[in-house]
Amino acid sequence: MLLCEYSWAVVTENSSVLEMLESLGKAWEPARKAGVIGPQSVESLNDHASGFIISEWKNLSQGHFVDLGTGAGIPGILLAISLPTSRWVLIDASQRRCKFASVAVDALNLNDRVCVRHMRIGQFARLREARERFDGATARLFGPAAELAECGLPLLKIGAAMVVSVSENTEKQWKQKDLPVKTGCEVVSDWSTPQGNFIAIKRVLSAPETLPRRAAARRRLPLI
Secondary structure (H helix, E strand, C coil): CCCCCCCCCCCCCCCCCCHHHHHHHHCCCCHHHHCCCCCCHHHHHHHHCCCCCCHHHCCCCCCEEEEEEECCCCCCHHHHHHHCCEEEEECCCCCCHHHHHHHHHHHCCCCCCCCEEEECCCHHCCCCCCCEEEEEEEECCCCCHHHHHHHHHEEEEEEEEEEEHHHHCHHHCCCCCCHHHHHHHEEEEEECCCEEEEEEECCCCCCCCCCCCHHHHHHCCCCC
């Protein structure tokens, strides 16, 4: 089973970024009315999304990324616009939210390089074709850091990084000393923008074969 089927021998953008953001704002109106997206403007959301972009991603040709807990497509769709040669898989456990994300992808004609998958990331990380497959990952408002570490980090290639928007508390959780031993990844940088705080966690060793554990084991003994 393929993660996604892309058909994009030549990447072209028929609309300017501003036009795409305007179209995205219209496409997200149903999600706003449903409470899936808050009151922030598309421009504000885009400013926050720009904080996820690390220098290595700008230099990738056709980089393959995954947005974890994407909801209606934040920040994945916004980053697909900002990185016009990137490919994205947007993952969310809620079928309803995935439908909102799919509507937005369709509205922007991004189906050639962005796909939406309705799946829990623990299931996704156990797929052979997903494990250590991605050049980068993002997560915004995902939830417990332990769940994201166990299920999200195994998706990264060696040398690839996951960028996470963090609070003061979740940043401390990520910076535990035993993270490299448990996951093969380490926190390599942290930074702030006017819109939020971010950290980058890079894969330095192969992912332990035991990760991710089953959901019951993760709940019983969180990884970090």
